[in-house]
Amino acid sequence: xxxxxxxxxxxxxxxxxxxxxxxxxxxxxxxxxxxxxxxxxxxxxxxxxxxxxxxxxxxxxxxxxxxxxxxxxxxxxxxxxxxxxxxxxxxxxxxxxxxxxxxxxxxxxxxxxxxxxxxxxxxxxxxxxxxxxxxxxxxxxxxxxxxxxxxxxxxxxxxxxxxxxxxxxxxxxxxxxxxxxxxxxxxxxxxxxxxxxxxxxxxxxxxxxxxxxxxxxxxxxxxxx
Numbered sequence: 345x346x347x348x349x350x351x352x353x354x355x356x357x358x359x360x361x362x363x364x365x366x367x368x369x370x371x372x373x374x375x376x377x378x379x380x381x382x383x384x385x386x387x388x389x390x391x392x393x394x395x396x397x398x399x400x401x402x403x404x405x406x407x408x409x410x411x412x413x414x415x416x417x418x419x420x421x422x423x424x425x426x427x428x429x430x431x432x433x434x435x436x437x438x439x440x441x442x443x444x445x446x447x448x449x450x451x452x453x454x455x456x457x458x459x460x461x462x463x464x465x466x467x468x469x470x471x472x473x474x475x476x477x478x479x480x481x482x483x484x485x486x487x488x489x490x491x492x493x494x495x496x497x498x499x500x501x502x503x504x505x506x507x508x509x510x511x512x513x514x515x516x517x518x519x520x521x522x523x524x525x526x527x528x529x530x531x532x533x534x535x536x537x538x539x540x541x542x543x544x545x546x547x548x549x550x551x552x553x554x555x556x557x558x559x560x561x562x563x564x565x566x567x568x569x
Contacts, residue, residue: 361420362427362476374410380428383421384462392464395421422468427476429465433458434478437485445560447489452510452556455482459514463522466514483507493567502563509555517550 366376382404387395400421401408415421433454438447459466474483490502 359416360475361415361423366414374404374406374414376414376424378404379411379414379421380424383425384428387425387464388462392467395464397421419472422472423476426465426468426472426474427478429462430455430458430474430476430478430482434481437481438489440488442489444489444493445564448486448506448560449553449556451482451485451489452506453553455510456514456552459510460517463518466511466518470511470515490563493563498566502559505559505562506556509552509559513550513552513555517552520550 379400383395383400386400386403390399395418397411397415397418398408401411404411415424436454438450442450459469474480486506487499487503490499490506493499493502
């Protein structure tokens with residue numbers, strides 16, 4: 345959920361690892377950067393269900409009490425890991441002078457690609473607000489691209505449409521990939537029971553670019569009207 349896209353203030357409504365002062369030691373055996381790397385490595389290898397504070401500590405070769413110096417709970421690890429995999433996407437945003445539609449499409453595609461590169465990331469992104477610095481940077485670029493296109497409500501609707509497309513399509517793509525990998529026969533049976541060919545195609549493909557084009561065309565048409 346891209347909370348920062350449509351409501352920057354919402355990020356302050358609950359306790360978040362990103363809004364606490366980062367604790368550091370003079371001679372640290374552990375850093376937040378190492379925690380992020382270790383958490384991502386564990387998730388990539390063993391999946392979301394394997395994520396616990398104790399297992400991350402073991403991954404890093406430290407005692408669990410050392411980990412608690414930097415993070416309070418499992419959700420902190422989730423938020424740090426998801427924002428960590430968005431770093432590359434946030435590092436190369438479209439320039440300020442890029443056409444608004446180009447900026448939206450490029451940013452959304454980078455966001456989507458990062459989430460679908462890690463199955464667990466899409467799952468977590470659909471369940472928790474994305475308020476880390478990299479998610480904020482990506483969301484803000486989309487908001488900036490839509491600035492001035494219609495009144496405030498029209499802009500909010502457009503922001504929500506793009507946000508839902510990124511998260512929804514990423515979640516669907518990962519679920520589809522997982523089902524194919526672990527239950528191909530059930531997946532084929534699901535397609536066989538689709539009531540029409542368009543339904544079957546919608547189950548089989550995310551059509552991310554095509555849906556994004558449709559959203560941008562709709563925003564453009566409403567602006568012109």
